Amino acid sequence: MNDLIPLMVIIPIIAAILLNVLHGKNSLVKIVSFIIAICLPLIPLLSNYGLHYFGGHSPLIDNGDLLNSLPSFISNTNLSNLHIGITYYFGGLQKAILFFLFLLGFLAIFITINERKRSSGSYMFLIFMALGSVTAMLLSDDIFHMYIFFEIAITAQVGIILSSNDDQRYETAMKYMILGSIGGPILLTGIGFLLGLVGSVNITDISNAVKNGLIDPISPVFLFSFGLIFFGWIYSVGLPPFHTIKSAIYSKATPSGSAILQALSVVIFLSFGLAILRIYSHLPFINGFIIFFSLCGMILSITMALIETDLRRIIGFLAVGELGYLGLGFGIGTKLSVTAALFQGLNELIITALLFIGFGVILQLTKTSNINKLGGLIESHPKIAIMVLIGGFAMAGVPPLNGFQSKLMLIQSALNANFPELAIIMILISIVTFMTFIKIFHSAYLKPKPKDLTIEKSLVPRSTILSIAILLIICIVLGLMPELVVKDFSVFVGGLI
């Protein structure tokens, strides 16, 4: 059922528009958003692998009758291979990532429906629009199409930040928008240079043009396009110098909103990262470039997390730092390392969502996220404490959880590729992540309760506990059976490298 491929983008977008129209009709918004959100994860599971050509515009070479009727300077040249329309590719990687992304979207909506007496159609609009836009980015084989949905995702992210109750949300949103509005056109200019060189914005066409020698991979125009697109990439994923603003937006949103924001960042990272690898893999310095920025991201973020006292900012910095592992996997550039990076991306999506939602409970109960003012929560909420603790272990790479499996693969790939220093850095960063996590866990749960801290008597919604439990089960299952997804990832990477 290849027709389901575009529906993964179309359904969230139509749902977003519908829910925005229904804004104000509380029960209708709740019912419609719940039904659509629970159905969405099924689409990637039911869809067949393959390509979808929008408008039926397949490359001319696949359409013999039409090709023979065209002039010879089209039919006998590379023009016949060009992708005329937008192409979506759906494979094992997309299936796994989209299933878990939609599941996370469902959990975020489930929590929102249960937490808020009045469900906002506009907020649901933002979540569905964000899901639809990053899905399009992951599926698309067209870099301009990716850029358009990247801009939509940025705007949806800003909307999610603004829908929280944080006092500083407008200031943070403005900073993010200013940076995004600079990063977006710079990315577009880079795409323009590629268009000027190849005449197409299809990633496969551009990649083929480089492989076949039609483009000199060290020509100034090609290098300039790399610089511009790389800048757009590091902005979108929060690698330095954008790591502080990225962690700030996580801390300003609601807990379930932060989980969605981080999931968007991970999918954008993977989509643009894979596009960059496919187009620019012939550049001699690309690996070093990616490794450098990823290492900076990891080290700076973990350092900031160590000195920070705001719980949500700490998780934000840890989440941004974890993205550095993905970058290292891409930077090492072997089949094993890229597979490990993709697996780490999937794990990151699940683990950080668990931590954002889990620690969000603390904010809900105590109205503070300052770790110096917290303490003693294990007495009142031991179940959540244990689940969050295991989630933190997964992030730090403690066996047998999913974070351990992906980090082990990354370390093995670094050793196999003769980068022992990178393996050592990854182990050290994991240890520091573990220490940071233990510090915040101790401050919030184990430390004696400060006298001036008031813990609300209200019960934590069951939807929140259930969501944390589901995410935790996924962490354990993927930790015990990583081959459930790694096999498909490996097949995808095999076709790439």
Added chain:
Amino acid sequence: MIDVQLAALLCSGCFILVGLYAAIFLDNIIKKIIGISFIEEGANLFLITLAYKPKGVVPILLPNMSPDWFITNSAYPLPHALVLTSVVIGASTLAVILAIAMVLYKKHGSLSASEILGDSNE
């Protein structure tokens, strides 16, 4: 006579540079937003310039044109389509950023970026 394509390319480069200067170095948020708009339009002009063809025709195939002649003489239509989409996206993001600027002005009574954004914790 000045090459139109080269002039447009230089112009788009100037737009982007002026926009970058305004967005990074000017303190007034509205001026920053104007700078951002300059960068967006510079990028759009750059794309449009790529499609330019000296003495070319609009890429619409009319009944009296032979396909061979049309292919040789028409401008490249893809960048036009891309810019059309980009303009819409740019206008939308500009609307959002202006709306946030309005809220910030009501909240702080000022449009100074250093005053409004400088003291937040990032």
